[in-house]
Amino acid sequence: MYRTHTCGELRIENVNETVTLSGWVQKARDLGGMTFVDLRDRYGITQFVFNMETNAELCEQARKLGREFVVAITGKVAERESKNSKMSTGDVEIIAEKLEVLSKSALPPFTIEDDTDGGDELRMKYRYLDLRRSCVRENLVMRHKMGIEVRNYLDQLNFIETETPVLIKSTPEGARDFIVPSRMNPGEFYALPQSPQVFKQLLMISGFDRYYQIVKCFRDEDLRADRQPEFTQIDCEMAFVEQDDILNTFEGLTKNLFKKLKNVDIDYDFPRMDYATAMEKYGSDKPDIRFGMEFVDLSVIAKGNDFKVFDEAEYIGAVCAEGCANYTRKQLDKLTDFVKRPQIGAKGLVYVKYNEDGSFKSSVDKFYSAEDLQKWAEACNAKPGDLMLILVGDKKSTLSQLCELRLEMGTQLGLRDNNVFKPMWVVDFPLLEWDEDSQRYHAMHHPFTSPKAEDFHMLETEPGKVRANAYDLVINGVEIGGGSIRIHDTDLQAQMFKHLGFTDEEAKAQFGFLMDAFQYGAPPHGGIAFGFDRLASLFAGIESIRDVIAFPKNNSGRDVMIDSPSTIADEQMVELGLDYRKE
Numbered sequence: 095m096y097r098t099h100t101c102g103e104l105r106i107e108n109v110n111e112t113v114t115l116s117g118w119v120q121k122a123r124d125l126g127g128m129t130f131v132d133l134r135d136r137y138g139i140t141q142f143v144f145n146m147e148t149n150a151e152l153c154e155q156a157r158k159l160g161r162e163f164v165v166a167i168t169g170k171v172a173e174r175e176s177k178n179s180k181m182s183t184g185d186v187e188i189i190a191e192k193l194e195v196l197s198k199s200a201l202p203p204f205t206i207e208d209d210t211d212g213g214d215e216l217r218m219k220y221r222y223l224d225l226r227r228s229c230v231r232e233n234l235v236m237r238h239k240m241g242i243e244v245r246n247y248l249d250q251l252n253f254i255e256t257e258t259p260v261l262i263k264s265t266p267e268g269a270r271d272f273i274v275p276s277r278m279n280p281g282e283f284y285a286l287p288q289s290p291q292v293f294k295q296l297l298m299i300s301g302f303d304r305y306y307q308i309v310k311c312f313r314d315e316d317l318r319a320d321r322q323p324e325f326t327q328i329d330c331e332m333a334f335v336e337q338d339d340i341l342n343t344f345e346g347l348t349k350n351l352f353k354k355l356k357n358v359d360i361d362y363d364f365p366r367m368d369y370a371t372a373m374e375k376y377g378s379d380k381p382d383i384r385f386g387m388e389f390v391d392l393s394v395i396a397k398g399n400d401f402k403v404f405d406e407a408e409y410i411g412a413v414c415a416e417g418c419a420n421y422t423r424k425q426l427d428k429l430t431d432f433v434k435r436p437q438i439g440a441k442g443l444v445y446v447k448y449n450e451d452g453s454f455k456s457s458v459d460k461f462y463s464a465e466d467l468q469k470w471a472e473a474c475n476a477k478p479g480d481l482m483l484i485l486v487g488d489k490k491s492t493l494s495q496l497c498e499l500r501l502e503m504g505t506q507l508g509l510r511d512n513n514v515f516k517p518m519w520v521v522d523f524p525l526l527e528w529d530e531d532s533q534r535y536h537a538m539h540h541p542f543t544s545p546k547a548e549d550f551h552m553l554e555t556e557p558g559k560v561r562a563n564a565y566d567l568v569i570n571g572v573e574i575g576g577g578s579i580r581i582h583d584t585d586l587q588a589q590m591f592k593h594l595g596f597t598d599e600e601a602k603a604q605f606g607f608l609m610d611a612f613q614y615g616a617p618p619h620g621g622i623a624f625g626f627d628r629l630a631s632l633f634a635g636i637e638s639i640r641d642v643i644a645f646p647k648n649n650s651g652r653d654v655m656i657d658s659p660s661t662i663a664d665e666q667m668v669e670l671g672l673d674y675r676k677e
C-alpha cells in the first residue's frame with residue numbers, strides 16, 4: 095500500500111497509529127543523531143523523524159534522500175515536543191520505521207517553495223515543478239471550483255452545456271484566426287474558433303433555449319499580460335430574451351461566484367453606465383470605479399486667456415487628486431514623465447495646486463489668475479489641499495491619456511485595493527467602429543449584434559452614431575465579459591453585412607448557413623461570454639491570467655516547456671498539401 099493518509103491529514107487524535115504516507119521530499123535535515131524529513135503532497139506537509147540510536151540503518155537511508163525524491167514512509171504518529179502552529183499537521187510527527195524510495199529526483203532547477211528562487215522563464219520551462227508549489231496550485235484549485243460553481247448555477251437555471259466543434263470555418267470576431275490545414279481536402283483549411291458564436295446562435299434556432307459551455311477559444315493576436323492565444327470562456331446564449339434578462343441572469347451568476355469563491359456579498363444592483371458616459375468620465379469602456387476622480391471637462395472655461403496650447407485644444411480635461419497639493423516638484427516631474435511616455439503620448443502635464451491656505455500654485459500661473467483657477471477648482475469640486483492635473487489635445491487621445499493618468503493616481507493613492515470589487519455594466523456600445531487602415535466600418539462587437547431600434551434610422555446616414563444592444567461586464571477596470579442581443583432576421587442581417595463592406599456573394603459564402611437558418615424560425619436571442627481566465631485571476635487577486643492556467647504560453651505565444659510552435663517534417667508538409675520547398 096502506498097499510503098494510509100495524505101500528507102495534510104494527521105492530527106493529535108492520530109497519535110500512536112501506524113501510518114504510511116507517500117509524497118515528495120520537501121527537505122531532509124540531518125542533525126547528527128536525528129534526521130528530519132518533510133514529506134509533501136498536494137494536501138500538505140508532514141514531518142518524519144529518523145533516529146540514529148534506535149535505527150541507524152534507516153537513518154543512514156534517510157540522510158541520502160535528495161530534494162523531490164518520491165518516497166513512501168511508514169511509522170508511528172507521535173505528539174511533537176515543539177509544535178508548529180503554522181502547519182495543519184504541526185502537532186504531530188511520525189517516527190519512521192520503514193522507508194521506500196519510489197522514484198529518485200534530479201536536483202530541481204529552482205526551490206519548490208512559495209518564495210522560490212526560480213525566474214519566470216525557468217518556472218515555465220519546468221512548469222510541472224512549478225505546479226508543485228502550493229501557491230501556484232491553489233490558483234488552479236480555485237479555478238476548478240469556479241468551474242463547478244458556474245456549472246451548478248447555470249444548470250439550475252436550465253442551461254444545457256453543449257460542445258461545439260473546434261475545427262470550424264473562420265468566425266469574424268475581430269482577431270486573426272488560427273488555421274489548420276486539411277490533409278483530406280488539399281488546399282483547404284479549418285479555422286479554430288475565436289468563439290462558438292455562430293454555433294450558439296444556431297442552437298437557439300434549434301430550440302435549445304438556454305446554452306452554455308466552458309470552452310477554449312483561439313485568437314491570433316499580439317499578446318499582452320492578460321491575453322493568451324488560447325483562452326477559456328464561459329459562453330452563453332438565451333432565446334426569447336431582452337437585454338435586461340441577460341444582464342440580470344449573469345449579474346446573478348457573478349454575485350453567486352463572489353459569494354461562493356470569495357465569501358463576498360454584493361447586495362446591490364450592478365451600476366449600468368452607457369458607453370458614451372464611460373468614455374466621457376473615465377476615458378475608457380472599462381472604467382475602474384473603485385475610486386472616483388472622474389474627468390472634468392474644462393474645454394469651455396479654460397479658454398480665452400491667450401494660452402495658445404489651451405486655446406487651440408479640442409479638449410481640456412482635468413482630474414482632481416484629493417489631498418495631493420503637497421506633491422513635490424519631483425513627484426510632479428515623475429507624473430509628467432509618466433504621461434509623456436510613448437505608450438501614453440501626452441505632450442505635457444499641467445498642474446494646479448489648491449493649497450491648504452486657499453492659494454493656488456500652478457504651472458500656468460503666467461496665464462491664469464487665482465480667480466480663473468478658482469473657477470476650475472469649482473468645476474472640479476476641488477477643496478483646499480487638492481491637486482488638479484490637466485491634459486489637453488484632441489479629444490480622443492486626451493481622454494485615453496487622462497484615463498492612464500487617473501489609474502496611475504489611483505494606484506499611487508492606494509485606491510485600487512485588490513480586495514475591493516466594483517462590478518458594473520457598460521451598455522449601449524456603438525454598433526460600428528471606423529477603421530482608419532481599411533477605411534471602412536467594422537462591427538465593434540461582431541456582425542451579429544443588433545442595432546438599437548431607436549437608432550436604426552441612422553444606419554444609412556450616420557452609421558457611426560448607431561448604438562447597439564451590446565454590453566460588457568466590467569470589474570475593477572477589467573473587461574470580464576461581453577455580449578449582445580442578436581439580429582434574428584435575414585434581411586437585417588444581410589443589411590448589416592452590407593454596411594460592413596461584404597458583397598452579397600461574400601456574405602453568402604461566409605455566412606450562408608446562418609442566413610439560411612434564419613429562414614426557418616429564429617427566435618429573438620442574445621448572449622454573453624465571460625473570460626474564464628480573467629475572472630479566475632480576479633478572484634485569485636493576481637494581475638496575469640497566466641497564473642491561473644496550468645500550462646500557459648509566454649509573451650511570444652510560445653510554450654517553452656514543450657517547445658511549441660515548432661517546425662514539422664517535410665513529409666508532413668507535403669501530406670498537408672502545403673507549398674513547401676527546401677532551399
Ligand code: ASP
Pocket residue numbers: 267288289290291330576577578621622623
Ligand atoms: N462571442 C462573443 C465574444 O466572444 C460573446 C458574445 O457575443 O456572446 O466576445
